[in-house]
Amino acid sequence: MRTSSNSPNTESAGAAIERGDLRTFARLITRIESGDESVLPTLQELYRRGGKTPVVGVTGPPGSGKSTLTDQIVRKWRIAANRVGVLAIDPSSPFSGGAILGDRIRMSRHYSDPGVFIRSMSSRGSLGGLASAASDTLTVFDAMGFDQILIETVGIGQSETDIMNFAQTVIVIQPPGAGDVVQSIKAGLIEIGDIFVVNKSDMPGAEKTAAALQEAIAFRGSSSPWQIPVVKTQASTGEGVDELIQQIGKHHAHMTLHPEHRIQKQRRQALARLLDCINELMRTRLGNPDDPNGPFHSLIDAIVERRTDPHQSALTILEQIAELAPVSPGVC
Amino acid sequence: MRTSSNSPNTESAGAAIERGDLRTFARLITRIESGDESVLPTLQELYRRGGKTPVVGVTGPPGSGKSTLTDQIVRKWRIAANRVGVLAIDPSSPFSGGAILGDRIRMSRHYSDPGVFIRSMSSRGSLGGLASAASDTLTVFDAMGFDQILIETVGIGQSETDIMNFAQTVIVIQPPGAGDVVQSIKAGLIEIGDIFVVNKSDMPGAEKTAAALQEAIAFRGSSSPWQIPVVKTQASTGEGVDELIQQIGKHHAHMTLHPEHRIQKQRRQALARLLDCINELMRTRLGNPDDPNGPFHSLIDAIVERRTDPHQSALTILEQIAELAPVSPGVC
Numbered sequence: 089m090r091t092s093s094n095s096p097n098t099e100s101a102g103a104a105i106e107r108g109d110l111r112t113f114a115r116l117i118t119r120i121e122s123g124d125e126s127v128l129p130t131l132q133e134l135y136r137r138g139g140k141t142p143v144v145g146v147t148g149p150p151g152s153g154k155s156t157l158t159d160q161i162v163r164k165w166r167i168a169a170n171r172v173g174v175l176a177i178d179p180s181s182p183f184s185g186g187a188i189l190g191d192r193i194r195m196s197r198h199y200s201d202p203g204v205f206i207r208s209m210s211s212r213g214s215l216g217g218l219a220s221a222a223s224d225t226l227t228v229f230d231a232m233g234f235d236q237i238l239i240e241t242v243g244i245g246q247s248e249t250d251i252m253n254f255a256q257t258v259i260v261i262q263p264p265g266a267g268d269v270v271q272s273i274k275a276g277l278i279e280i281g282d283i284f285v286v287n288k289s290d291m292p293g294a295e296k297t298a299a300a301l302q303e304a305i306a307f308r309g310s311s312s313p314w315q316i317p318v319v320k321t322q323a324s325t326g327e328g329v330d331e332l333i334q335q336i337g338k339h340h341a342h343m344t345l346h347p348e349h350r351i352q353k354q355r356r357q358a359l360a361r362l363l364d365c366i367n368e369l370m371r372t373r374l375g376n377p378d379d380p381n382g383p384f385h386s387l388i389d390a391i392v393e394r395r396t397d398p399h400q401s402a403l404t405i406l407e408q409i410a411e412l413a414p415v416s417p418g419v420c
Numbered sequence: 421m422r423t424s425s426n427s428p429n430t431e432s433a434g435a436a437i438e439r440g441d442l443r444t445f446a447r448l449i450t451r452i453e454s455g456d457e458s459v460l461p462t463l464q465e466l467y468r469r470g471g472k473t474p475v476v477g478v479t480g481p482p483g484s485g486k487s488t489l490t491d492q493i494v495r496k497w498r499i500a501a502n503r504v505g506v507l508a509i510d511p512s513s514p515f516s517g518g519a520i521l522g523d524r525i526r527m528s529r530h531y532s533d534p535g536v537f538i539r540s541m542s543s544r545g546s547l548g549g550l551a552s553a554a555s556d557t558l559t560v561f562d563a564m565g566f567d568q569i570l571i572e573t574v575g576i577g578q579s580e581t582d583i584m585n586f587a588q589t590v591i592v593i594q595p596p597g598a599g600d601v602v603q604s605i606k607a608g609l610i611e612i613g614d615i616f617v618v619n620k621s622d623m624p625g626a627e628k629t630a631a632a633l634q635e636a637i638a639f640r641g642s643s644s645p646w647q648i649p650v651v652k653t654q655a656s657t658g659e660g661v662d663e664l665i666q667q668i669g670k671h672h673a674h675m676t677l678h679p680e681h682r683i684q685k686q687r688r689q690a691l692a693r694l695l696d697c698i699n700e701l702m703r704t705r706l707g708n709p710d711d712p713n714g715p716f717h718s719l720i721d722a723i724v725e726r727r728t729d730p731h732q733s734a735l736t737i738l739e740q741i742a743e744l745a746p747v748s749p750g751v752c
Contacts, residue, residue: 128731131729131731132729132731132732135726135729135730135731136726136728136729137699137726137745138726139726143647160696223730270602270605273602273605273606274605274606286571307662351724354724355709355720355721357719358720358723358724358730359709361723361730362720362723362734362737364730365730365731365733365734366702366734366737366738368734369458369734369735369738370738372697373488377687377691386696388687388694389687389693391690391693391694392683392686392687392690393468394468394470394471396468396470397463397464397467397468398467398555398690398693398696398697399460399463399464399467399697399751399752400464401694401697402694402697402698402700402701402752403701403752405694405698406698406701406702406742407736407742407743409738409741409742410738410739410741410742418733419731420731420735
């Protein structure tokens with residue numbers, strides 16, 4: 089686990105990450121995305137020694153100005169923070185698919201800032217599901233000892249909102265426009281936000297959108313003493329970003345002052361990650377249910393044709409899963 | 421499995437069900453709801469010999485007139501059908517909790533019709549999750565040899581829409597009012613309907629609601645040649661119910677003519693049921709994650725405190741699950 093030498097030849101990947109080695113960092117994440125299971129011991133080691141830097145999540149529908157706002161947050165952070173890590177997930181972006189271009193293309197302002205580390209990721213590249221790959225990648229980010237970590241996802245699908253599970257503070261961005269609040273309700277974004285932002289607040293309808301958000305938040309209800317704020321920003325000019333940064337700090341302070349809420353959130357994260365891992369393990373051993381060559385496919389056939397029943401099949405799977413050899417690769 | 425005698429003393433529960441014995445029917449469902457695992461061999465036997473009667477699902481938000489419309493459908497069916505089975509699931513209903521009153525209270529018209537068999541169910545009564553209990557109950561309904569089976573759920577939560585998974589034809593009811601279409605979008609009802617109904621079509625806004633539904637359906641898209649209809653009804657007067665009955669028949673004919681769609685739907689149902697069963701098995705053996713006395717709880721603690729990691733925990737669970745003794749009851 090710990091090497092006494094710093095020579096790259098004998099040093100473990102984990103140790104290299106912990107002293108902030110960028111090449112190991114990039115390589116490790118590529119291996120996670122490609123489902124290379126040899127990465128597992130390093131991931132486990134890093135996870136057990138990790139948990140240092142709380143993650144801030146930023147999500148919102150396409151067109152909400154999410155990337156520009158992320159850019160502004162990072163700029164403000166950099167005044168005090170030494171190193172900031174950004175994980176940008178956008179399944180629809182043509183850039184996210186290829187790591188070479190995708191790594192640095194999105195946040196123009198920080199393109200040449202050596203204190204900002206940006207990694208893009210696309211769902212197409214990750215075998216075991218986006219949430220699994222993102223969570224493992226965040227473990228690597230955490231081990232790198234960044235002062236701030238931000239994860240950005242486009243808020244349009246279940247897997248994108250699932251990823252927000254791994255953030256301690258979730259920021260939901262909303263462009264002005266009544267239809268977009270409906271989209272956010274549909275995408276389950278209202279339930280997950282700790283801070284809401286109406287971006288492009290100079291546009292007509294911003295006040296209405298803020299009111300609709302307030303209403304949706306009130307409807308959601310909460311047992312937490314945390315007062316969910318709705319912040320108005322103009323990412324293009326930077327207006328309102330200071331208040332947003334303040335609210336992020338406030339929420340962090342709230343989680344520190346209320347360990348019962350922090351632990352509750354962490355338990356939910358751990359449970360989600362654990363269930364993802366179990367599903368991932370099952371997938372590697374049973375194959376995809378839609379893959380005609382996997383054992384899972386024929387099991388479902390047998391249930392449909394009533395040669396067996398769901399109860400018996402579930403029992404058989406659990407009894408045999410430990411002995412089954414993997415049929416497809418995966419980080420588990 | 422098969423008894424040669426029809427005497428109640430030696431007859432299996434499965435055989436009693438198959439000759440339509442009502443007392444066995446009611447008792448079996450009560451045992452499913454209470455999580456009595458001794459019911460399992462009978463359920464397995466019935467499942468393997470079942471699959472006779474396709475299930476029609478009816479769902480919609482509270483206030484959509486769902487129960488009245490269900491009542492009308494059953495009335496029309498009864499003109500041709502000998503025996504109709506209805507499973508009514510309403511977690512918010514004070515009647516559903518108690519089987520004694522709940523069994524017959526809801527559909528006043530059929531209160532004394534010996535050809536209509538109504539069973540109410542509430543989520544509070546079922547240990548292993550509503551969807552599991554409903555699916556197993558439908559297996560019993562199917563074995564009873566009903567000519568028509570209908571399952572009714574209030575369309576407000578994930579577990580309620582999940583239940584629609586077990587229907588071959590899903591009817592989504594919509595009351596007039598723009599806000600309610602938003603609710604239906606939010607509840608995921610647009611994705612699951614094979615037939616949509618705007619009920620209370622004499623009320624103002626019905627045309628608008630129908631148009632909003634058409635738009636939402638078009639937005640959803642589909643690869644199936646089935647043309648999703650929007651039917652206008654007034655459950656209170658019976659207007660439009662004939663057309664609805666026709667559309668139900670049409671959809672059934674469509675599924676018969678297109679076995680590839682039927683099998684696709686059945687595979688999705690089988691997969692959902694199988695995953696439910698696996699989760700249920702895990703729950704009975706690991707305990708609820710929120711139960712401080714279950715092994716699951718301490719595992720999550722260990723992950724949060726980083727004494728272990730999610731990957732190792734998942735592997736440990738899968739390796740030990742076959743040997744673990746159940747810590748809580750459940751039909752699995």
